[in-house]
Amino acid sequence: MENIVFGIGITALTGAxxxxxxxxxxxxxxxxxxxxxxxQVQLAPQMGFLHRIxxxxxxxxxxxxxxxxxxxAGLAWAFMAMQVNAILAIVLGCILAVFVQGVYATTAYLxxxxxxxxxxxxxxxxxxxxxxxxxxxxxFIAIFCTVALCQLINGALGxxxxxxxxxxIWGIALGAAGSATxxxxxxxxxxxxxxxxxxxxxxxASGNIVRYAEAGERNSIDNGFxxxxxxxSASGICFGLIVFLxxxxxxxxERIYAGWGAIAVGVLMILIFTVIDRYIExxxxxxxxxxxxxxxxxx
Amino acid sequence: xxxxxxxxxxxxxxxxxxxxxxxxxxxxIYLTYLNAFTNTQMFSFFxxxxxxxxxxxxxxxxxxxxxxxxxxxxxxAGMIAFGSGIIAMLLAxxxxxxxxxxxxxxxxxxxxxxxxxxxxILNMKIPxxxxxxxxxxxxxxxxxxxxxxxxxxGFTFTGLTTxxxxxxxxxxxxxxxxxxxxxxxxxxxxxxxxxxxxxFNACLGPGWKQDRMLMLTAECGFLSMIVAAVxxxxxxxxxxALISLIVAIIGxxxxxxxxxxxxxxxxxxxxxxxxxxxxxxH
Numbered sequence: 040m041e042n043i044v045f046g047i048g049i050t051a052l053t054g055a056x057x058x059x060x061x062x063x064x065x066x067x068x069x070x071x072x073x074x075x076x077x078x079q080v081q082l083a084p085q086m087g088f089l090h091r092i093x094x095x096x097x098x099x100x101x102x103x104x105x106x107x108x109x110x111x112a113g114l115a116w117a118f119m120a121m122q123v124n125a126i127l128a129i130v131l132g133c134i135l136a137v138f139v140q141g142v143y144a145t146t147a148y149l150x151x152x153x154x155x156x157x158x159x160x161x162x163x164x165x166x167x168x169x170x171x172x173x174x175x176x177x178x179f180i181a182i183f184c185t186v187a188l189c190q191l192i193n194g195a196l197g198x199x200x201x202x203x204x205x206x207x208i209w210g211i212a213l214g215a216a217g218s219a220t221x222x223x224x225x226x227x228x229x230x231x232x233x234x235x236x237x238x239x240x241x242x243x244a245s246g247n248i249v250r251y252a253e254a255g256e257r258n259s260i261d262n263g264f265x266x267x268x269x270x271x272s273a274s275g276i277c278f279g280l281i282v283f284l285x286x287x288x289x290x291x292x293e294r295i296y297a298g299w300g301a302i303a304v305g306v307l308m309i310l311i312f313t314v315i316d317r318y319i320e321x322x323x324x325x326x327x328x329x330x331x332x333x334x335x336x337x338x
Numbered sequence: 339x340x341x342x343x344x345x346x347x348x349x350x351x352x353x354x355x356x357x358x359x360x361x362x363x364x365x366x367i368y369l370t371y372l373n374a375f376t377n378t379q380m381f382s383f384f385x386x387x388x389x390x391x392x393x394x395x396x397x398x399x400x401x402x403x404x405x406x407x408x409x410x411x412x413x414x415a416g417m418i419a420f421g422s423g424i425i426a427m428l429l430a431x432x433x434x435x436x437x438x439x440x441x442x443x444x445x446x447x448x449x450x451x452x453x454x455x456x457x458x459i460l461n462m463k464i465p466x467x468x469x470x471x472x473x474x475x476x477x478x479x480x481x482x483x484x485x486x487x488x489x490x491x492g493f494t495f496t497g498l499t500t501x502x503x504x505x506x507x508x509x510x511x512x513x514x515x516x517x518x519x520x521x522x523x524x525x526x527x528x529x530x531x532x533x534x535x536x537x538f539n540a541c542l543g544p545g546w547k548q549d550r551m552l553m554l555t556a557e558c559g560f561l562s563m564i565v566a567a568v569x570x571x572x573x574x575x576x577x578x579a580l581i582s583l584i585v586a587i588i589g590x591x592x593x594x595x596x597x598x599x600x601x602x603x604x605x606x607x608x609x610x611x612x613x614x615x616x617x618x619x620h
Contacts, residue, residue, distance in 0.1 A: 098532055
């Protein structure tokens with residue numbers, strides 16, 4: 040019984056860490072225009088829409104966060120093998136991982152912008168200076184929380200996988216959660232605020248992203264500020280729920296039929312979520328309806 | 339939506355880069371074997387140099403492959419390179435001193451099969467596919483092997499899975515505290531997989547320049563070498579790890595500043611806190 044209570048406590052803690060990680064990850068990727076909204080930022084200068092948006096996609100979010108988290112964990116593991124205190128080791132590992140992330144971000148922005156020289160897109164040095172540090176700060180929170188939750192799973196719950204491997208798996212899950220939950224809000228709502236709601240992105244509007252703000256020109260920190268309220272929180276809840284429910288079902292039900300109980304509960308949860316998703320989809324279609332008027336999309 | 343890119347000619351031909359990359363990678367990996375002869379770990383940094391050489395070759399292969407309009411497939415090209423390469427590398431480490439040669443042959447066979455499957459069975463029909471996947475599997479195998487040699491001081495299977503720690507004054511064999519047992523191989527996998535795809539992914543577009551992309555590859559390689567050197571402090575002697583770290587930092591600083599200069603050279607304009615320039619019609 041005490042084991043279960045201890046396990047549930049750790050589960051709650053990992054869930055909380057995961058929520059913070061998910062929120063920070065989505066904001067970081069939105070400030071850097073990573074994930075699928077990146078293609079429109081990349082396309083904009085080619086369609087004649089020069090902009091001051093930071094464009095630092097290193098890869099898709101899942102592989103990129105797989106690397107940052109695995110790297111943070113690998114370095115933390117190495118520091119712990121050198122008898123450094125676990126918390127200090129994780130912090131040091133994450134600082135170095137964030138350094139790598141920052142360097143990748145600057146080279147991605149420079150490389151992409153320099154290759155768009157034909158279309159007149161300039162390199163803005165002030166963007167590199169101000170945005171890279173902001174993404175690094177958010178990335179640090181995301182990586183630290185993920186590596187810390189992996190250390191809890193490994194150390195407190197006794198998971199047999201080594202720390203870097205766990206961080207690789209949860210890092211990819213973190214990137215996937217942020218990419219799937221947060222990106223539509225940035226890509227379709229923020230970048231295309233000038234289009235009719237629900238219109239999607241018609242071909243004629245390709246690359247015509249919002250480049251001007253209420254006053255002056257929009258930059259990526261405005262985008263991070265905007266998307267953090269809903270996109271960031273939704274990503275946080277998404278990743279938090281994934282981590283919490285995953286560990287919760289393992290802790291409570293793994294003793295039933297030698298582990299099969301946890302698997303059965305997992306399948307049951309998938310079924311429940313499928314029903315909920317279907318209900319929301321039907322409800323949304325009924326309330327907002329299909330987007331039918333093609334002419335308005337061109338306007 | 340991906341940007342359609344045309345095959346861009348010019349620069350050093352690919353075959354030349356491939357042969358230079360292959361030879362220098364094998365030579366650098368074998369130079370780490372000096373560790374065994376001299377009974378030190380001082381030559382581990384050659385593993386990192388092998389990584390840089392292999393990545394330069396690999397990123398140019400990705401450029402050749404992805405010039406056929408595979409815009410969003412660039413990161414996945416890095417993943418398949420390492421996914422296929424790591425199998426060959428792990429098996430090859432059982433062959434002792436012959437490991438790099440066995441890894442080369444095995445990876446080439448795996449890559450050839452994958453290339454055949456994707457081109458002929460999945461009907462992708464991309465002219466460069468078979469050769470590129472073969473090359474990338476070899477690059478993947480060599481890169482992980484280079485990281486292994488750099489972090490743990492050797493590339494034999496026993497060396498990668500065991501380490502000797504001292505417990506209460508007695509030497510004990512530990513499996514958890516090793517390159518594979520500690521999961522550092524997962525870090526090496528992703529360090530290489532991101533570093534190999536990033537240069538072309540970052541530099542693609544109409545203004546692509548070969549020297550700028552390859553300089554970025556070298557920068558990514560040295561950057562990965564820096565963190566790998568920090569991790570190697572756990573498995574090899576502090577002095578040897580320090581040599582790797584210093585070599586990596588010098589290489590990274592040089593390539594990073596050179597990449598900045600080249601970007602400045604190629605960019606349309608280099609502005610600080612300036613508004614969006616006016617363009618016609620917008």
